[in-house]
Amino acid sequence: MDARKLQSSLGVVLDNKPGPITFTALFRKLGAKPDRAAVLGQAAAAYFPRYGILENPLRLIHLMGQLTHESGAFAYMEEVWGPTPAQTRYEGRADLGNTQRGDGKRYKGRGPIQITGRANYRDYGKRLGLDLEGNPNLAADPAIGLRIALEYWSVNRLNALADSDDLVGITKRINGGTNGLEDRRAQVAKLKGWVG
Incomplete structure (x- = not known):
């Protein structure tokens, strides 16, 4: 991916080597507060290459568009709990692995992709070598949450759908x-203007 158009859109050095400065600026432009943007930018620089996000501009565009929507422009690393009627339905959902009383709230959405449910916390924790099931609040840490999002992206083969520009899929x-x-469509369109 040629990063110079993105770097130009962000007002950072045009070195075509996107790293922490480029990604921090991107998270800021998408709405993250400075401290959170810096943490996310560092994590992105470390992990985006490992997950092939920079191999095609559409991968970066779709990933960031989806995460921007899911996290309320990176304002929320944890689902705001009401509970709402939809949130009460998390309780007892076998498909989410919520088998114990209180699992609905305990394993509510966290991180920029809003991972939800005991089974997902267990699965992604194992994949990343973290005890997310025993310590669900770890998923709300921005850097860990971004790693979870990238692992989710990989497991669900979303790079292929991004390469096809398949927003609905x-x-x-x-x-x-x-x-x-x-809103997801609007985020993706905005990013296309910045990334190319």
Whole structure:
């Protein structure tokens, strides 16, 4: 991926070597507060190459568009708990692995992709070598949350859908439906203008 258009859009040095400075600026431009943007930018510089995100501009565009939507422009690393009627339905959901009383709230959405459910915390914790099931709050740490999001992206083969510019397909794999599709589309369109 040629990063110079992105770097120009962000007002950073045009060295075509996107790293912490470029990604911190990107998270800032997408709405993250400075401290959070810096943590996310460092994590992105470390992990985006490992997950092939920089091999095609559409991968970066779709990943960041989805994460921007899911996290409320990186304002929320943890789902705000009401509980709402939808949140009460997390309790007892076998498909999420929520088998113990209180699992719905304990394993609520966290991180920029809003991982949800005991089974997902267990699975992604094992994949990353972290005890997310025993320490679910770890998923709300921005750097860890970004790693979870990237692992989720990889497991669900979302690079291939991004390469096809399949916004609806990606949204369904992340959300289970098309909730927030218009905002996701707007985020992706904005990023296309910046990245190319």
